[in-house]
Amino acid sequence: MAESLNPKIGIIGGSGLYHMPGFTNQREVKVDTPFGDPSDPYVVGELEGKPVAFLARHGRGHRISPSELNFRANIYGFKKLGIETIISLSAVGSLKEEHKPLDFVIPDQFVDRTRGRISTFFGEGLVAHVSFADPVCHHLAATLNQACQHAGVAAKLGGTYICMEGPAFSTKAESNLYRSWGMDVIGMTNLQEAKLAREAELCYSTIAMVTDYDCWHPDHDAVTVADIIRNLTHNAENAAKVVKAAVGLLSGGPRICGCGRALEYAILTDKSTVPPATCQKLELLVGKYFQA
Numbered sequence: 001m002a003e004s005l006n007p008k009i010g011i012i013g014g015s016g017l018y019h020m021p022g023f024t025n026q027r028e029v030k031v032d033t034p035f036g037d038p039s040d041p042y043v044v045g046e047l048e049g050k051p052v053a054f055l056a057r058h059g060r061g062h063r064i065s066p067s068e069l070n071f072r073a074n075i076y077g078f079k080k081l082g083i084e085t086i087i088s089l090s091a092v093g094s095l096k097e098e099h100k101p102l103d104f105v106i107p108d109q110f111v112d113r114t115r116g117r118i119s120t121f122f123g124e125g126l127v128a129h130v131s132f133a134d135p136v137c138h139h140l141a142a143t144l145n146q147a148c149q150h151a152g153v154a155a156k157l158g159g160t161y162i163c164m165e166g167p168a169f170s171t172k173a174e175s176n177l178y179r180s181w182g183m184d185v186i187g188m189t190n191l192q193e194a195k196l197a198r199e200a201e202l203c204y205s206t207i208a209m210v211t212d213y214d215c216w217h218p219d220h221d222a223v224t225v226a227d228i229i230r231n232l233t234h235n236a237e238n239a240a241k242v243v244k245a246a247v248g249l250l251s252g253g254p255r256i257c258g259c260g261r262a263l264e265y266a267i268l269t270d271k272s273t274v275p276p277a278t279c280q281k282l283e284l285l286v287g288k289y290f291q292a
């Protein structure tokens, strides 16, 4: 029964993915966090016989724009549910001819072009600097790539996702600038998630599903939501197949990567100086390092 499920795998559904086909025994779980409300209740259920928690990034009905997302609440909510691994699904524009609409890319790098978004759990008297040179969990990324192969979906492992602020799409000058930087795909949501997942010691990797060629491409004058939606529907079907395969491949045993110890050498603040309210707020994240 869903009440006794203890999921370790979390799935974030992006644009066009507001539920996960194939879920059984599902129920909604509303999670309170010290950072406010997540985008929606989490849907906890079983996929391929394994307990899994699903969150619609923009909320069901696509109510929340990228700039308004409460990334901290979303990631903290997964942590509170006991999740260790997050599979993120995202629609992206392609900045290279070789990444065609309907292809999947599994990025291994990010560039941040967002403005003023909150991307850390820390502050308020507790300072931590996590390593972010390798922003995704390589083990999970390799598993997602394998899952694409199992599902028969064309995918490329590696590439840089540039995260723009939005919500308007890029100008041609911006799109060409990002191309000159060698960026592979463009989206509006993944950078904060990846950073916060690292701080929360969760494995995180994205399946970036190409919906369009952005506006640089001579055959695609401007990005339109109508074009994107056409491809989103097809991508959503493939995403469901890939996620099923990935969940089947993930062992559920102890993690073999370093993501679960990301904070081990990151906290600089002398714990005796941390305000009690901050200790309480961040207990779930740092408690194991603050024991006497």
Ligand SMILES: CSC[C@H]1O[C@H](OP(=O)(O)O)[C@H](O)[C@@H]1O
Residues within 6 Å of the ligand: 013, 014, 015, 016, 057, 058, 066, 089, 090, 091, 092, 166, 187, 188, 189, 190, 225, 228
């Ligand atoms: C589909 S229009 C642009 C919208 O799609 C992407 O969202 P997500 O990453 O949640 O799939 C992109 O980042 C924009 O938010």
Ligand SMILES: Nc1ncnc2[nH]cnc12
Residues within 6 Å of the ligand: 091, 092, 093, 094, 164, 169, 170, 186, 187, 188, 211, 212, 213, 214, 215, 223, 228
């Ligand atoms: N061209 C694009 N730019 C930014 N985000 C996107 N999501 C899907 N296509 C996109």
